[in-house]
Amino acid sequence: MGSHRRLAPSGFDRGAAAALCVMSAAAAALGAAPADAAPHGGTKAEVDRLYQQAEKATEAYDKAGERAHTLRRQINDAQDRIARQQQRVNTMREQLGSVAGAQYRSGGIDPTVALLFADDPADYLDKASTLDRIGAQQAGQLKELRSALRDLSQERAEAAGKLAELEKSRKDVSTHKRAVEKKLAKARQLINSMPAAERAAYERASRGGTRDLPDLTGVVAPDARAAAAVAAARSALGRPYVWGANGPSGFDCSGLMQWSYAHSGIHLPRTSQEQRHAGRRVPLSQAQPGDLVVYRSDASHVGMYVGHGQVIHAPYPGAAVRYDPVGMMPISSVTRP
Template identity: 45%
Template sequence: MSVHRRPQLPGGHALARALVLTAAATTAVGASVGTGAWGAPAAPTDPSRRTADVKSRVDRLYDEAEQASERANAAQEEQRRLQDEATHLQEQVATGQEELNGLYTDLATAAAAQYRDGGLDPAVRLMLESDPAAYLTRARALDQAAGRQGETLHRVLERQRRLDQRRAEATSKLAELEDVRRSLAASKEEIRQRLGDAQRLLGGLTAAERARLAEDDDAAAARRAARGPERPDLGDRPASSGRAATALAAAISKIGSPYVYGSTGPRTFDCSGLMYWSWRQAGVSLPRTSQAQANAGRRVSLSEAQPGDLVIFYRDMHHVGMYAGGGVVVHAPYPGARVRYESVNAMPVSGVVRV
């Protein structure tokens, strides 16, 4: 099964207990639906095989849900960015249009004046002027003004063309993001259906099987993250900075908080949301998604990891935790579970980032 789908250490609720309370899984994604492609199969006759099958299926569902959640977070961030850009462009276009309208008025005024004077040849007009010098001065000024207006008009028109082009690009991108949003909504609906099927699978276990599953998961979690029998030994290696120490203290203070899709605290979190909130307490604004957080600082090796560093997991970088020391991370694991300690080796490490 997905190795990060494990129960937490003492101090938080175990995965298996959350799974026994199957409504928690439904709450994590917002709804439960009817039978789907993942309907409960014929149960294996061996009880140990049956519980292992349930565990494997639920782990897979949670892994898919978390990947969809991080994609949704990224799409929402991109959508907000493009909406801000489109608004800015529209303001620029409006300002440019006002300038253009003003120029049109000036040009119309100049054209009317030239039309009124256009009935006479300029040489005749000069001879008839009582003040020829003043006439020449006005003529030169009109020519210069017309030249400046022409240059300005050309500049504004070119600017408007560029702004219109950028606005069209932004509108197209927003339409693309809307398509992505609909696709992600459909994906999450599919996940909800599968979680409903998983609930039915869990409901097919006996009370003794559920209790044994919880006990096995508790013991496995303790072995993974704790050097001793009671709690993890985080070692005495210092944090990489004062801000990292503050961020780590904030993350640890949220142990036991529920995992909820798209949440950045302060009471519920997804994996990247916990990192985002914790570092905000240290005065640092991280990117929103685990993939973007992978580029939020300097890469170091796992052997160099210090408390407060971000640990990015899996090849597609869809999960993130914070190094707490002693080979342990603190993270928000998956729906139905709570913020907890976990061994850094419980998941494949993609990279370590020092903010």
């Protein structure tokens, strides 16, 4: 890829800027096939539309999956806290029970302690505080037990709420998965319906990521973290787009960004909608290698700027991770993690 020297302050060389100026506003989100063998415009446009919808559903799938993962972790933590709190309650009850045993051996059980064995401990706690025979030590123990039981009840209620939310997230994951699979299956049917020459041209365009590599001579990342992220993204060139995947053998668009930046010690959120807020916004004219370029008004696609007007991204199913012009589709923002 040639030697690497520092970028001009603008982030683009004049050649790249000129190229951006003449880019067609109708540049396809999935890249263009050779002009002499382009697929039928209507069919390709419909395939592109389906892939865009599938990508949006994939982002929703990723978000629901990440939420489910977070909830599972929170539920595990809550279960640990509940177990510890239950042990604390059990210990306190044992201590109060020993008082009951001592009173029984000395001639009877104090009514305040006898209530420990009532069917409704909450009712016991409410009544115990009003009894006039309670001792100071027992009063402190009863107050502490009341607080512990309330904390335990609250923990259980919160855990139950998270379990319900987790179930909803699981259903959301399943719903989005079906939506993605439906869109992809329809797109594949359309591609298969193309005449052989047009289909071959489309497939060649999809595999274009490892051929005709752009000249990035003189490009260098602004710092070590960005350099590590760019190097990781470059190492992924040629690996397949796999919806819902974040490496290392396959990626969706935001999964590639998350995986690449993990190599620099930075944890990005899972979806492109969240990644656009994962740093400082910069103008496109000041883009530097490692910046995240977020596309479309709904932020449903993301790539990594690597210099000279090029991004690396995971385009769509059937296509490998590849280079494409930064202006390949409408840009909504540029973020510097």
